[in-house]
Structures are given as structure tokens and as C-alpha cells.
Amino acid sequence: MRPASDKIPQPTLSRLTLYLRCLRRLAREGVNTISSAKMEAHCGIVPAQIRKDLSYFGEFGKPGAGYDVQHLLARLTEIMQLDREQRIAIIGAGNLGAALAGYAGFAQSPFRIVGIFDNNFNKIGRMLWNHEILDLQRLSEINQHMRANIGIIAVPAEAAQEVADQLLKSGVSAILNFAPTLIEVPPDVAVRNVDLTRELEVLCYHLDRLTSSPQDASPNDDQ
Amino acid sequence: MRPASDKIPQPTLSRLTLYLRCLRRLAREGVNTISSAKMEAHCGIVPAQIRKDLSYFGEFGKPGAGYDVQHLLARLTEIMQLDREQRIAIIGAGNLGAALAGYAGFAQSPFRIVGIFDNNFNKIGRMLWNHEILDLQRLSEINQHMRANIGIIAVPAEAAQEVADQLLKSGVSAILNFAPTLIEVPPDVAVRNVDLTRELEVLCYHLDRLTSSPQDASPNDDQ
């Protein structure tokens, strides 16, 4: 299956990023070739699943040998569009927005934070990690030359939908939403939610209920 | 099905927290009763799914009327164990740890941050949001009286596994992991991962590929 876009299961996409992470490490360690079986030890995904996931995008492996680390890394990077710069605008310069803006993990990644916005006049104009905090009112205008294509929403729940609308109007086509609320967008926009409270609440449910009977990979994985 | 623990699908648990959020708002707004159909407008989950989810835990609704908001809220809160204080230890006083520690959303929630730990001697002893940053080395010892049962890992990937092990040794039985790496725990421990980079990478995949054909709730939902 070559189309590389049509009917890829969501969980597969999520695991792809996991494989990428493994492959980057293997490449750094000078490993040339890896089989799906050995890969399991690195990323915790069973071999059959790894092979099936990869097979959605092409035939990358060689029977008897496994996958060429460099090659697979390059192909997956391309498929995930991580071979080009991805420009991010962060909306909300509170605790979370500030922490995200300062995240060191972006250093050797295609992700580049190009702007931080807030609507609080006490914050606008102040510096945050080498970025001037910009006026949210001017998002559309500024993004004409800033050209962020991914927006991160790090504002209170009440403001999230409005911020999402503004992001879309500004030309952003993917949103990572940290606000604990549902945001509605047209079907051609990708949204992922990260919801601290939801995760904690699910953990609470399991407290004192997990008694070694469930499968190995406890209440987790994908998403 | 009364057992309330046995074979609940993961996605159901995740949605339960969503229903809770709706119910809290409805209760605040003085709504007495809500049907699964009206609930859809509030949380974006289809009625059949809502009914099925709730039915795993008991029969909460009245035919012809719907669900009693107060009653359902109380029951779900109890089921999720959110009716009692939940004590959280945050490991890692970096950007992220600090942001989490200062999260205002915990104010009217059962979650209470009882300790923040780090292994950096420049940070230990300093104050962060009314908490003294404590020595990670002393986690087990301190947690004997601190009694955190949930641990949040906000350290670099390299340190995550070791921190997880220490948390478990200290009596924590649920972990929220923000480090971009797999952590291994015994099957009686609940883990949830929040992985910023993974989410961003999945978003990248969808960039310029979503062309209004896919279903409504774009690449998202559950996890």
C-alpha cells in the first residue's frame, strides 16, 4: 500500500513516532540493521505489530536481515514530514506556555517556535526565552509573515475555542490543545488534545484496582 | 454489570472523565436532569456511546427523563475515586515540573501536590509555589509521612526509568510520565504517558493530508 495517507489507523501513526525515536537512538549508536523482534526490546511493541504498521507505507525490510536503520529512519522521517521545518505558534504565555516555549527537546528537531502570543497587556512586549510575547489580537496579521502552521493552545478552557478559531483564520492547520475542553474545528484540521486532568483522573480509577491480573502493558500505550 | 472494575474498556474510562467535566458544569448551571442525547452537545460523544459507557457501572438513568445530574455526578466521582484527596509527588523541578506545580486547575480538585523533588543541588531547598524543592535521594524516606500515591515524572528521558523505580519503592502506585520514553513497571502499577513530541509528530503527519473527507472528529479523541 503506497498511498501513505488513505486509511492508516490512528494507533499506527502514534506508534510510528515511537519507532522513529528508537531508530534515532539506534542510528546514534551505530546500529546498521534491526529486526522487528529486536525492535520490540527497544520500544515495547510486538514484532507483528511493527511489521504491520510499517507495511502500510511500503516494504522497508529485507527478509533474513531486518530493516536498515538509516534507510527506515529516513523514510519514516519523510512520511511524517519531519524532514522540513515545522513552525509553531504558542498561544498563552502562562506557566504552561512558558514551559513549552523553553522545552529543550525542540533543539534538534524540525519544530521551531516562531511566536508566543498572549492577550494580557502586562505580558505583551516582555521577553520569554528570547521571544517577545506578542499581542494575540494581532495573530492573523503577524502570522502572514511568521507562517506558523501548527498552533499550541495553552490558555484557560474558556478561551480555547476562540483561540482555535483565530489560529485557523491565521492559516494554521494543526492544533495541539492543552486546554481541558473540547474544541471544534472543520474536518480538514488536525487536533490533538493533551489533558493533564483527564490523565490523572484515569490514573485515580486504577488506584488500588490493578492487582497484577491485567495484561502487561497496564492502562496505557497508544493514544 | 456492577463490579465496576473488571473489564472496562480503556476508552470508556477516558470518556468518563469527560462526562464528569460536563456534569460539573451542568450542576453549576443548575441543570437537574440531562439525557444522553442532550449530553452529546456538551461533550461530543454520541448518545449510544454514553449510555453504553455508563451501563458498565450501573443503571443511573430513568427512561423518559434521562440522568439526574447531581446523582450521576456523585456516583461517577466516587467510581473514579475523586471523592477523596489524591496526593501527588512531582519529580523534576524544571520548566515542566514548575508549570505543573503551579497549575491552578488543581485548586478545586481532589488533587493535592504534596511534594516536589529534584536532584539538582542548586534547586534543592529553593521554594517553588510555596513548596520547598526536596532532595530526590530522600524520596522514599520523605514519602513515608508525605504519603503521595501518584507520581508525576517531569525529568529528562534518561532519568525517567530510575525515577519510576524510586517512586514505586516509595509506595506510589500510579505514574503520570511526561518523559519521552517508555518506562517499565509491574502490572499492578498504572502508568499514563503524556508525550508532547509524539503528539506534535502525529500532527505533522496530517499536515496537508486532511482534505475534509475523513470523519468529523478528526485525528483525535480518546487516547
Next chain:
DNA sequence: CTCTATCAGTGAACTATTTCACGAGCTGCC
């Protein structure tokens, strides 16, 4: 009190995802 509209709960059907299991292709050693 009766009739109608509404709505929960639920087995059955359906869809999505994971796992199995096997054929065929490399590799590298004799």
C-alpha cells in the same frame, strides 16, 4: 386515566485494530 413522546439499557451487528501463522526471500556458512 390514557395517550404520546421521550429515553435508558442492551444484545446484536458492525467496524477497527491486533495478533497469528505461513509462504517466500535473504544471508551466510559449509
Next chain:
DNA sequence: GGCAGCTCGTGAAATAGTTCACTGATAGAG
């Protein structure tokens, strides 16, 4: 070159999760 041992790709089977569609109950109007 031939054989043994891996390992991939993949249809088919199994499992997990969602949606349908129907039953029976309740509410509320008249």
C-alpha cells in the same frame, strides 16, 4: 551451490470497541 536459520509481508483469525435498533419504562399533557 545447497542448506539452515532468520525475518519480512500478509491474508485470515481473533479481539476490542462502537453503533444500531429494539424493548420496556416513565413523564407529562389533556
